[in-house]
Amino acid sequence: MTIKIFDSMARDVIPFETREEGKVAMYCCGPTVYNYIHIGNARTMLWFEFIRRYLDFRGYDVTYVMNYTDVDDKIIERAKIEKIPPEGITQKYTRAFEEDLAAMGAETPDIVSKATDHIGDMVAAIEGLVDKGIAYESDGNVWYSVEAFEGYGKLSGRTLEDMRAGERVEPMPGKRHPLDFSLWKTAKDGEPSWDSPWGPGRPGWHIECSVMSTKYLGMDFDVHGGGTDLIFPHHENEIAQAEGLLGGEFVRHWMHAGMVQMGTEKMSKSLGNVVLAHDAIETFGGPVLRYWALSGSYRSQVAFSESVIADSTAAYERWSTFLTSAQHSLGTDMPEAPDHPRRPIGEAVPKGPGAEFVIRFIESMDEDFNSAGSFAAVHDLVRDANRALEATHAGDAEARTRLIDLTSTFLELTNVLGFRFEVSAGASDALVAGLVEFLIEMREKARAEKAFERADAIRDKLTELGVVAEDTPSGTRWRIGAST
Ligand SMILES: [Zn+2]
Missing domain, CATH: 1.20.120.640 (Anticodon-binding domain of a subclass of class I aminoacyl-tRNA synthetases)
Incomplete structure (x- = not known):
């Protein structure tokens, strides 16, 4: 028996073959920590965590890496709105993400990597791409030249011409091809920035995932996951960066989780029908959301x-x-x-x-x-x-x-499946204690009324049920267990 998976690159269900026998190296794109995540993102995260659990159950030794995008335009915007520094925003929403995922029963990945802890690695990768003539600098910005990478479009199955027609990409000054994407952005006033050979600036989003995944898992690692919305351009760009720089194949199996539908509409910020996981947990509880997220195929679009x-x-x-x-x-x-x-x-x-x-x-x-x-x-x-x-x-x-x-x-x-039931031990203990105390009270009342027969009958019943009642000067004490 083997595991079969739908591989987005092969566009087919194929046998799951790992780089090393018995071991799985997997990576999933984590959140940009600028707000609470919505339930669509939460579902994707829960699914890859579940896949990790299942592979472990099937005897694989799994290493699961997830990143936090903690440098991004959205974070800078949010910092202005909440009037706190960007680090305050990323700390706040990283903690919220961790708490929300834990409330839905998710375990922490083996390695959680923050983009800002890997700026040096990213600068080195970008330098490598520039040296190879795959990337170029222009006014302090560095762009990836999509025409310089032959396989560009292989994951999404589109040619450069298709993409140009399909995506309305604005030509930008300094860009050679409209689809060239940003590897390094020159610093603007008041924004977080780091030194680089191209002057102060910050990395683009795509470079962080290919750099951090290959740093911890090497090339040709087993599973790269994310939502279907990340296939283009994010994952396409990750492939171009990793394979352009390091050669060989980036990932063995690409897996993508479907999106969430709100009624008949796709859930999206522009439609204003976004449900935050944080709110949904409060209303329905973490376990119910986990049930909802995992009980249908990860690939299908699911309704909320x-x-x-x-x-x-x-x-x-x-x-x-x-x-x-x-x-x-x-x-x-x-x-x-x-x-x-x-x-x-x-x-x-x-x-x-x-x-x-x-x-x-x-x-x-x-x-x-x-x-x-x-x-x-x-x-x-x-x-x-x-x-x-x-x-x-x-x-x-x-x-x-x-x-x-x-x-x-x-x-x-x-x-x-990742459910931990509170076997209502707490509730049943309280119930037992309440009933025992009630019976002891009844017994004391009976004794006070000199109804000894009734008092003894109550004590005998308690003894029969394993409750030991001892009369002390301060009242009747009881415990469950053998009488001494
Ligand atoms: Zn990513």
């Missing part, structure tokens, strides 16, 4: 609407209700949630009531990360587990054994 979120909420609640019931029913036999479980490729899944669901989950995910099939497998597991739960309540010992296995499988698979 009240009814879609209501469906995700109901589905997620079905899972968490099942788990709470299992917890109540199984008590100390409740299996523990595994941490980063693994089912390496080629290893058979041991037989048991949960095995068929593990196999279905894996078969779906191995086919271009078809999460819809995997979520369906977990729902079918829950249906079977709920039946086992009913039979357990009716005293069926065999059903209880089945329930334990299914619950354990449920915890494993939902862990791979």
Whole structure:
């Protein structure tokens, strides 16, 4: 069994072949930290984090790198609006991004790299491109010459002529070809800038990703991800920069996540229908948003609407209700949630009531990360587990054994999906404590009324349930456990 993925460069579903056996080096374009991210960006980030988790589950040793774009025009504009320095903006929104992603159950990538920590690397790369005659300087700006790179357009599948017709690129003074893109921008007054051979300035956006990804992962790394909106020009430019400078192939597999639709419209700033992840988390909760983001194929366009979120909420609640019931029913036999479980490729899944669901989950995910099939497998597991739960309540010992296995499988698979259920231990503890105290109060009342028979009956019942009640001068104390 192998994993297959839809490779945007091949435009087809192809076998996932890594540079080094058993290892995956992956990179995903991170946020420009000038505002809260919208739910479309959040969905892309959640998906690549999930793919990372899944590859780990399948036995790969994964190194996942993500960048923060912390130097950009948008940051400078935002700093003027919020009347704080650009570093204040980037710090504020980097923290917000991290908190929001964590609220949606995402783990931090292995390497998180900031553009401003790599200016020297970028200057060196730009110098290299200038030396090779692929880039040129003009009035303190450095441009990449798209005509000097033969493969320009191979990811988006367009020729320079197509692009020229399709994108309304304004000719700019100093640019040789309208599609030439900026590698280094000369400093303007009051903007953050760094020294360079071309005078003070700052790097363009595209150069940061090719420089940081190859710095940490080398050339020919396994997966480069991002949203479909980044294919052109961002990823096209990354390829031109990395391959132009270093030669060879930049990336083995390109993966792109689909965009979010608001009703019938594409979500976009210009349409003013943008939903920020930060607000959505507050309204619907992180886990429900994670459910919404991951339960449909990463490649498809997904809708965000009240009814879609209501469906995700109901589905997620079905899972968490099942788990709470299992917890109540199984008590100390409740299996523990595994941490980063693994089912390496080629290893058979041991037989048991949960095995068929593990196999279905894996078969779906191995086919271009078809999460819809995997979520369906977990729902079918829950249906079977709920039946086992009913039979357990009716005293069926065999059903209880089945329930334990299914619950354990449920915890494993939902862990791979990145859900961590608060098994309502807190709530049920509070409930137990409230009921025990109420009974003790009743017993004390009975004793005060000299209704000793009733008082003893209450104490006997508590003892039977494993509650030890001890009368002390300051009142009755209780605990759960064996009597001493
Ligand atoms: Zn990027």
